[in-house]
Amino acid sequence: MTETAPLPESTLIRICRRPVPERLVRRARLHLLDWLGCILAARHCDAARAMARAVGPDDGDLLRAGLASTPHDAQRAALCFGTLGNVLEMDDLDRASILHPGDTICAAALAAALERPVPGPALLTALVRGYEAAIRIGRVAASGGYTPFYNSGTCGVFGAALAAAEVRTLAEAQIADVLAQAGMQAAGIWQCRLEPGFSKQLATAQAARAGVFAAELAAAGFTGPRAILTGEMGFFASYYPGADPARLTDAPGPQDWALSEMSFKPFPACRHTHPAISALVEIRPSIAPAGVQRVDIHTYRAAIEFCDAPHPTTPGAARFSLQHAAAIALLRGAPSLADFEGDALSDPTIAALRDKVHLATDPGIDAAFPRGYGARITVTGSDGATESAACPEAWGDPENPMSEADLVAKFLANARHGGVGADAAEALRDAVLALPDAPDTSRLRDAFAAALSPVPEYARCP
Template structure:
């Protein structure tokens, strides 16, 4: 009797389906968004440290080409917390899958359409795995790396034109190396970026191994010592193959602000209430932020010590938004953390669990914000989804504007930015080899 196909084989077959123009056009926005996020991330002290640390040991300034370029590209896309996210998968696909696909595409001189197809397929694999891995996995593991590595493998396999069985082996090789521990978010450090770099490189190498005929465990996902058994308590492996109406790329959110996505519903609600505030001279006595448990677990931090912690602070994000409007990079700079008025407002903000938001999570990221004055006045706003989610998507023009602003913040000159934007948006019509650049290291640290 023939054994039924493994989960990795069925996932590979599903992801290798034909990709249409609509999905390709959406993928161009995620490439453009990644470029902006990565260029800005490269302009930080973390970016500079990674650039140097990824050089050949004992040979400062000598790059381990070509892997150095891929590792750096993948490392910097998440540093400033502006990268895309799939809510139900709790995964940021872009920082891992986009640089991996571009790397392989350049090496193969692949046309733009092939690179876009690879990205769509890579997102599909990572997101489906993340949805199945569930909350038990998210408790200790970083899904952007653990699931992103498999997305990078599928994207690379797509560009290498591997068969379904060979792509299943690429998935197997990637899954055996899946890693990324959440201790990185509990103390000041730069290691989270290394998760993404490792995942992108491993995904590319996994597909290369499969192309060479190297085999991997067929049951690496569902086996008794496989991915779900070892890393995902309470997982639903069958969710990997659950029917969906469209490619999962279309259900992926693009962030408008440089902060952890768990803060964004509260930021959005703060923007709503800011329009109704009586003024800074009449501050509320208390600000209540009610949201879901993971937002509290990741972002309940009333006294952030540095910009990285500020990007994971509900109190800081809401305070600067109520005071200054839409939060850009300056909202999380050291000067803003130390600003007395911001600190005073942070102290008034109390996060709590909201039952409605918790029940909707992770399919929806919601929050309620309530401002209370001592004389009994109350202002309230509740949002079920944040700006940039599929229910409230950013227009293509807004994505391009975000990318342009981030590229400028990363030191890119306007002419170079114009060329990049035009090239990205033209990829669905491109049959010639792609010529999109790697992320360079700016000459100085521009962002914190």
């Protein structure tokens, strides 16, 4: 009698649940800190207010509503937390999967971890394993580049579900049901990037909530299909029919875990703008912006499809504008949140420089996408002289990483943008960084609650 080969789903579960090295546990705390900064910075934005009205908190603060839900309703908490990570375009990224895992996985794991106290290392281990699942699934899905589906929603739900299941300490036999019920709830299509609105935020919010729900269902004995990913009518066949599911269970690479290959975003703009920003910041000291006659950006096709917006009129449009990002980088250096809001959108000097930016596809850079996100820049002055730079890996990529100090500074700046006082922000920073040695998440809960304390209206950032 011959043995039946294990399903790829079973192998995936075993890969994701192998022992996590200490260095990855410590790295996971930086992803959690980075994501917390992103949601704090966005807590007073229009999407937050709209979702708050929908979920019904008394005071209209979406994050406080999420925290208040955690003793009894982790799904609602995950929905609240999962709404805001992608608003300001500063969320973490895995290039090969075109996926922002933190938006869904951190939201689901935090909601589950605050529902009942869990050891700090357990929360961080859950994040590492959730990232592994989502990224492996996402890399199969994105093997041909972009599709009509928004991978952060459709693939992120699996990572959110596994992370929530790990926080709840579900048995390995239950994890198959966790993935099954996550797959039944996978959702998110890219029409949301073609029209204004908050549906992109809904996609990550729903994936985070669905991930928690999938873990709750599995814990209750609610069973599902074991071949949810690779079956003949499963996730890949239905959503990504051109993908090769054989890659799902590839042996771990030289870095062992997908989390090691993640990118952070130092600039509050679409990741497709970051190589151009990095290159322009590099050559800016040798350029007089007033004398610039032409800026040529050679990059990959997807970057142009997403970010060819020479005349942005809203903060969201500016964050998806290569022209605006280039003008800011030349005039001001590394962009900040304020450079994509308010007066920066109508500043005549910025507008004039935007009009001098020209985009073109570079075949070599395009062939490297999605595993590589690069750009090549040439700036021509009034005298015809040129300055050029290439950026195969932007600042924040694993080949050109942000330091822990860089990430802490980003978190504190984002917290400040969200109206969090310095003392509260530093206490939350310290609570997150201490998680590898924390006996439970009570200190994290207290620090998060203090950071969300009401602030005067005049102190709130736009």
